[in-house]
Amino acid sequence: MFRAYSALIRKEFIQVSRDRNMLRLIFLMPVVQLLVLGYAVNLDVKKISLDVYDFNRSQTSRELVDAMKAGDYFIPGEEGQTKERRPLWHLADRFQDGSAQMAVIIPEDFSERLTRGENVTIGLMADGTDANSARIGLGYTAQIVDRYAWKHTGLSPPIGIRSAFLYNPETESVYYMVPGIVATLLTMVTIMLTSMAIVREREMGTLEQLMVTPISGFVLLMGKITTFAILGLLEMVIALAVGVLWFGIPFVGSPLLLLALAVLFLISTLGMGMFFSTITSSQQQAMFLAFFSTIFAMLTSGFFTPISNMPQWMQYITYLNPMRYFMTIMRGILMKGAGIADLAPDIIALAVYGSVIFSLSVIRFKKRTE
Amino acid sequence: MNDKIVVQVENLTKRFGTFTAVNNVSLSVRQGEIFGFLGANGAGKTTVIRMLCGLLLPSSGMGKVAGYDILTQPERIKRAIGYMSQKFSLYPDMTGRENLYFYGAAYGLGRKLIGERVMALSERLSLREFLDRPSKGLPIGWRQRLALAVSTLHHPKILFLDEPTGGVDPAFRRTFWSTLYDLAEEGATIFVTTHYMDEAEYCRRISIMHQGQIIELGTPHELVKKHRAANLEDMFVDLIRKRESDNA
Incomplete structure (x- = not known):
């Protein structure tokens, strides 16, 4: 099974590296977004x-x-x-x-x-x-x-x-924006890449060819996910490097802790991507769902509007958003030097969320259709 | 060819909602046989094949492929069979060689073994000069050969081919079929659907499907004689026309 697993990962990387648009999406988008949002966003704040x-x-x-x-x-x-x-x-x-x-x-x-x-x-x-x-x-x-x-x-x-x-004596709003943008990008890219990659294979007919091989559904999904997790983390590193080197944002806490918790966060977003691929039948549908959920995630994460300013019912809705927890984690680690104990509630929430959505999509992703 | 039966199904039925795609199909195929599966589009051929390959769960009926139960042992079946779908099943952005190595690994073969088999297959299918080009740019005939190479790389006992020569020119089709003959000689069983009546002539036995049911089954010669037709094509057209008017 390990042979099949590593072959799947190699295959995904070959495919991504030959797709110019995909490369642009993965590597150029974070930089552009960061520059645009870092400079342009100024927000009206009340309450x-x-x-x-x-x-x-x-x-x-x-x-x-x-x-x-x-x-x-x-x-x-x-x-x-x-x-x-x-x-x-x-x-x-x-x-x-x-x-x-x-x-x-x-x-x-x-x-x-x-x-x-x-x-x-x-x-x-x-x-x-x-x-x-x-x-x-x-x-x-x-x-x-x-x-x-x-x-x-x-x-x-x-x-x-x-x-x-x-905490942020220079009150640079980029300090505030960068973690938000990085979390948004990570969410968007991983959900989109995962859901589209699986649906594309279904559209092309290669998924059916994979289904008649003895590769198990679980290994199949893991092969995809590993690839996109690696790309997602690479993306985060690039975006943070721009943030630190160009905008001079502080990085007070532990990079290792951030990386580990980013992996935890990615389990949720990749799981969502897989789940979307099991409920959509075309790449357009998958893309639409990915966009919709990213925007939902962004708006309810406390990126633009602090969660405490939202109406109570809306605050309950934000608990459904994995990005909400990762946003707290990112800001905490980058700016306050928060450790595991400080972030415990968010870490637990992410772990629960990730395991639920991940198992759900593995169960739904059957090799044989009814 | 010997008498060992490698594909056997009884009363296989598949319903999608209220639509019955496959209705009470029974058949058996012997080892080394080239079994032709004929029928108009939508007759249910692909649905039968997908059930035999363990891709689709039957609504009722039972069957065995390569000695394994299609209801309970689909993963066992997958190791024993090769499948070439109607759709283009190679990764278009990868070269032929990359596709072969990928699918080889999917069947658990090591790189060295894959390398040897790729050599042998590219010899047999004259693929060598096309192996290192992206497969999306290849003419359809070469793509089909590559797809055949992919589905035979792990030396399957039974090969399911769903319209393998659709849209391929006659010269290509002839060489494709001579390869199928070679594989059958070596003991592989081939289960193939086709539109082309000249290809049906090459089959040891054929079955004709219409609206989810098998309406004829036998050697091409027997069937032509039974219906007193000039050739297989006339027989097929008459048979289908007669069925349609009966239904009307």
């Missing part, structure tokens, strides 16, 4: 969850906080002044588990200095992992504070903002 640490607790400071909450830019998170004063370092935990994205810190002498006409500075902290939201949130705050200061003093703004970003 940033905001924690307030009001150490002044005056009428004036409350007005500022109310002004910030007035629009739908921010939604209130924790109010630092209620309950006994929360220490600021509590904020790190809030960022870590994603319950807050931003915090405004109003100093004790805020109202006094403002009345005396002196300059005053408020603090703004943001989780820089989502650089886009962080930067836009900072922009909103600056506008709101300007307007507030103008109304209160009629002078050019005496209120300064000192901002700091946790």
